[in-house]
Amino acid sequence: MKDWKKYILNEKVIISLISVLISLVVAAVVMLIIGKNPLVAYAALFYGAFGTKEAIIDNLMKTSPLILTGLAVGFGFRAGLFNIGANGQVIIGALLAAYMGTMVASYPFYLSIPLVMIAGMVGGALWAAIAGWLKAYRGAHEVITTIMLNYVATFIANYVVNGPFQAPGGVPKSPAIAYSAQFPNIMSVGATSLSTIIFVSLAAIVVIYVIIQKTTIGYEVKAVGFNPYAAEYGGISIGKNVVLAMAISGALAGLAGTTQVVGVYGRYFGALGGSMGFDGITIALIGQNDPIGIGLAAFLISSIRTGSNQMQIAGVPKDMVTIIQGIIIFLVATNRIIKTLKVRKRKEVVEV
Amino acid sequence: MDKNVDYSKYAVVMKGITKRFPGVLANDRVDLFVKKGEIHAIVGENGAGKTTLMSQLYGLIKPDDGKIYINGVEAQINDPNDAISAKIGMVHQHFMLVDRLSVVENIVLGQEPVRGPFFALNRARKEIKDLSKKFGLIVDPDSIIEDMPVGMQQRVEIIKVLYRGAEILVLDEPTAVLTPQETNELFEVLKSLKSQGKTIIFITHKLNEVMAITESVTVMRLGKVTGVVKTSQTSSKELANMMVGREVLLTVEKNSAHPGDEILQVKDLVVKENRGIEAVRGLSLNVRSGEIVGIAGVAGNGQTELTEAMTGLRKVESGKIIFKGQDITGFSPKKRREMGMGHIPEDRLKHGLIKTFPIYYNFILGEHDDPKFSDGVFLKIEDIRKFSENLVKRFDVRPPKIDLLGMNLSGGNQQKVIVAREIAFDPALMIVSQPTRGLDVGAIEFIHKTLISMRDKGIGILLISMELEEIFSLSDRILTIYEGQIMGEVRPENTTTEEVGLMMAGHRLEDLHQEA
Numbered sequence: 112m113k114d115w116k117k118y119i120l121n122e123k124v125i126i127s128l129i130s131v132l133i134s135l136v137v138a139a140v141v142m143l144i145i146g147k148n149p150l151v152a153y154a155a156l157f158y159g160a161f162g163t164k165e166a167i168i169d170n171l172m173k174t175s176p177l178i179l180t181g182l183a184v185g186f187g188f189r190a191g192l193f194n195i196g197a198n199g200q201v202i203i204g205a206l207l208a209a210y211m212g213t214m215v216a217s218y219p220f221y222l223s224i225p226l227v228m229i230a231g232m233v234g235g236a237l238w239a240a241i242a243g244w245l246k247a248y249r250g251a252h253e254v255i256t257t258i259m260l261n262y263v264a265t266f267i268a269n270y271v272v273n274g275p276f277q278a279p280g281g282v283p284k285s286p287a288i289a290y291s292a293q294f295p296n297i298m299s300v301g302a303t304s305l306s307t308i309i310f311v312s313l314a315a316i317v318v319i320y321v322i323i324q325k326t327t328i329g330y331e332v333k334a335v336g337f338n339p340y341a342a343e344y345g346g347i348s349i350g351k352n353v354v355l356a357m358a359i360s361g362a363l364a365g366l367a368g369t370t371q372v373v374g375v376y377g378r379y380f381g382a383l384g385g386s387m388g389f390d391g392i393t394i395a396l397i398g399q400n401d402p403i404g405i406g407l408a409a410f411l412i413s414s415i416r417t418g419s420n421q422m423q424i425a426g427v428p429k430d431m432v433t434i435i436q437g438i439i440i441f442l443v444a445t446n447r448i449i450k451t452l453k454v455r456k457r458k459e460v461v462e463v
Numbered sequence: 464m465d466k467n468v469d470y471s472k473y474a475v476v477m478k479g480i481t482k483r484f485p486g487v488l489a490n491d492r493v494d495l496f497v498k499k500g501e502i503h504a505i506v507g508e509n510g511a512g513k514t515t516l517m518s519q520l521y522g523l524i525k526p527d528d529g530k531i532y533i534n535g536v537e538a539q540i541n542d543p544n545d546a547i548s549a550k551i552g553m554v555h556q557h558f559m560l561v562d563r564l565s566v567v568e569n570i571v572l573g574q575e576p577v578r579g580p581f582f583a584l585n586r587a588r589k590e591i592k593d594l595s596k597k598f599g600l601i602v603d604p605d606s607i608i609e610d611m612p613v614g615m616q617q618r619v620e621i622i623k624v625l626y627r628g629a630e631i632l633v634l635d636e637p638t639a640v641l642t643p644q645e646t647n648e649l650f651e652v653l654k655s656l657k658s659q660g661k662t663i664i665f666i667t668h669k670l671n672e673v674m675a676i677t678e679s680v681t682v683m684r685l686g687k688v689t690g691v692v693k694t695s696q697t698s699s700k701e702l703a704n705m706m707v708g709r710e711v712l713l714t715v716e717k718n719s720a721h722p723g724d725e726i727l728q729v730k731d732l733v734v735k736e737n738r739g740i741e742a743v744r745g746l747s748l749n750v751r752s753g754e755i756v757g758i759a760g761v762a763g764n765g766q767t768e769l770t771e772a773m774t775g776l777r778k779v780e781s782g783k784i785i786f787k788g789q790d791i792t793g794f795s796p797k798k799r800r801e802m803g804m805g806h807i808p809e810d811r812l813k814h815g816l817i818k819t820f821p822i823y824y825n826f827i828l829g830e831h832d833d834p835k836f837s838d839g840v841f842l843k844i845e846d847i848r849k850f851s852e853n854l855v856k857r858f859d860v861r862p863p864k865i866d867l868l869g870m871n872l873s874g875g876n877q878q879k880v881i882v883a884r885e886i887a888f889d890p891a892l893m894i895v896s897q898p899t900r901g902l903d904v905g906a907i908e909f910i911h912k913t914l915i916s917m918r919d920k921g922i923g924i925l926l927i928s929m930e931l932e933e934i935f936s937l938s939d940r941i942l943t944i945y946e947g948q949i950m951g952e953v954r955p956e957n958t959t960t961e962e963v964g965l966m967m968a969g970h971r972l973e974d975l976h977q978e979a
């Protein structure tokens with residue numbers, strides 16, 4: 112009981128919540144300045160995100176991969192690593208998952224689904240581990256190497272689905288994966304379906320939470336992230352943990368790509384990854400690297416994006432959503448501003 | 464009500480200061496009166512609330528209650544900038560320098576001198592040179608902080624405060640990291656500052672220092688002021704009793720050692736420091752189990768590099784380290800630990816502690832994958848907590864709350880956590896650097912007793928300390944290090960501090976004996 116209270120009311124949560132509120136207020140002011148009614152806009156936004164069954168399904172399906180890329184980036188941060196390459200890892204993971212998916216047609220689902228997921232995770236993990244290895248043993252900064260690996264991944268994918276692994280037909284895409292490797296839908300409304308991949312994301316939150324809080328690996332990774340000197344003193348290998356943390360981070364990004372293959376498109380195609388790797392950075396920041404926080408942040412970002420169409424229809428530019436998002440990140444990243452505000456307030460209370 | 468009282472002869476008055484941290488009353492209606500132009504000591508046990516009090520004067524944290532008057536006028540100090548404008552300067556217990564920047568860059572940080580749009584570093588460099596000459600604080604303005612020994616970093620901190628024109632200087636345990644010589648030099652500096660009318664608040668655990676240079680003393684205990692005395696009307700012993708609330712033994716008693724086999728041999732060791740200069744130059748030594756070998760020396764003579772090389776944190780250029788008969792020169796720190804080498808590091812915040820980990824996590828650093836604390840995958844959190852509860856009690860860590868983050872402990876209690884961890888780990892050899900730096904007299908007594916009892920259990924101990932008194936009272940053999948070489952070996956009962964002092968200044972024992 113008490114633990115829960117502590118978890119819910121801790122400073123991090125409060126900072127995120129205040130940031131979200133302030134950003135909504137600032138965006139409202141901007142709307143007033145450009146002569147729009149913010150109440151109408153927010154009502155439309157809310158309706159667009161939660162107003163219909165379709166909206167909710169759409170929202171959840173957008174949330175699902177964002178949770179995974181958010182966890183990927185957040186886990187990297189825990190080890191003091193800035194994994195900007197989640198996008199590349201998503202692509203490589205999805206590509207390998209799609210390939211594996213075409214190989215398992217003769218297997219029952221309880222074999223083909225794990226095989227496909229492992230392929231996707233291993234793909235992402237290895238791709239990220241390259242950057243980890245370069246950092247640990249060659250001193251190359253991961254920001255640079257992961258960005259470069261993003262390009263390499265994109266080009267590899269373009270080549271593959273335009274050549275050796277191309278499905279017949281105009282658009283560059285891979286052949287469809289076996290039916291036994293596809294995740295079933297929970298429900299469909301019109302053209303939108305809610306896939307069981309959402310459970311993969313929820314499970315990932317739990318698994319990463321446990322790894323960070325309860326395992327020896329989590330202990331070592333955090334030690335390296337917080338204070339590499341003390342970690343080394345304590346016999347913790349910095350190199351090993353940098354590679355490992357990048358691999359886990361990459362596996363999560365790879366899993367994000369995989370879920371899109373097995374639960375949404377049934378194959379690989381070019382635009383599948385979108386910008387979800389970069390969105391992971393946003394979400395990890397807002398969620399402050401906490402797995403549950405990341406889950407909530409992913410849902411938040413997905414909600415305002417899903418709702419933004421309705422807002423546009425109501426006459427307020429969709430870009431408003433980007434403004435809101437930007438302000439939240441700014442406030443969370445500069446959380447000292449909020450902390451200072453809080454301290455000042457407290458002091459005033461004392462003086463009364 | 465305070466309006467009628469005249470505080471104008473006081474540089475600093477803190478009245479009724481109360482500060483509460485979650486679960487701890489760090490300052491409980493504390494009053495502090497510091498006269499203009501005096502050197503005023505604040506003493507008290509680890510965790511008594513000294514640093515907290517000074518952090519409020521400097522605006523780092525805000526009091527829950529109470530008022531501050533500077534030169535008789537009530538002051539609103541909301542942040543360090545306010546403090547700096549009130550001409551208050553603070554040298555922190557843990558330095559606040561940017562490791563990668565040079566001395567000049569650190570000193571001007573926040574007040575960068577400019578000429579037009581440009582950074583006028585040369586002007587600053589000159590001002591700093593003048594300051595350091597004026598007060599005898601010699602440093603190379605272009606050295607990089609992380610390449611400097613702690614003693615030097617200290618000087619940079621002091622110059623930084625002077626550079627900002629402070630009239631009231633707060634020094635939080637400035638001598639904890641200094642050698643006796645450096646301490647004497649610092650005292651000369653403080654005296655000259657005083658003669659120029661500056662006011663100095665001086666926190667220390669070393670009562671002889673209090674007796675040597677202060678005019679008055681405020682004693683704190685458990686967040687409260689328990690005594691205010693004039694230095695001329697008290698004694699070290701009385702102060703110690705006021706602080707701890709009981710009689711304290713200022714020197715330990717021990718029986719003679721019964722050393723066993725050689726457990727550690729270092730042969731012709733050569734180690735470089737960060738800038739690539741040889742810091743340890745062909746050094747040999749050995750330690751037997753069941754004895755304490757002390758290494759005396761002025762800071763910056765290769766002690767840090769020697770320790771880091773022995774524990775695997777720094778590369779060895781040539782030479783050998785043999786532990787338990789095995790050549791471990793190329794072994795990882797982990798391997799050395801597993802073989803039973805414990806290490807109390809010199810720089811507790813860099814190597815010893817993870818500030819953002821709770822105490823119970825810090826207690827298992829280095830042992831976190833031991834079957835006691837991990838089943839291979841999961842940490843045995845319950846066992847770890849139980850173990851930690853025990854250690855916290857045994858070593859009197861205050862407050863005894865194992866969930867507290869490392870950074871929320873007082874400096875002395877952080878040190879206790881590290882010492883406790885390394886002792887609990889039950890090593891065969893212990894490399895101990897500055898084990899009592901920043902500890903109060905009671906805690907020093909306890910740590911000294913513990914080290915002796917470890918020795919008596921057959922553990923080999925290599926003690927590196929700048930504290931000659933500590934070296935003399937604990938060691939069975941004393942080696943003196945100078946510029947990375949051993950100047951000679953003596954036994955404490957057959958030598959004098961003068962002889963060791965000469966060796967610390969670079970005289971070889973043979974030469975000393977020839978002259979005699």
Ligand SMILES: Nc1ncnc2c1ncn2[C@@H]1O[C@H](COP(=O)(O)OP(=O)(O)OP(=O)(O)O)[C@@H](O)[C@H]1O
Binds near residue numbers: 484
């Ligand atoms: N940020 C914080 N959060 C919680 N507790 C704190 C915090 N800072 C200090 N404390 C607690 O307040 C008490 C006083 O600490 P303080 O650092 O002032 O002691 P000190 O007298 O300077 O001791 P030392 O001689 O060991 O440096 C300690 O019990 C410490 O654990």
Ligand SMILES: [Mg+2]
Binds near residue numbers: 514515873874
């Ligand atoms: Mg202190």
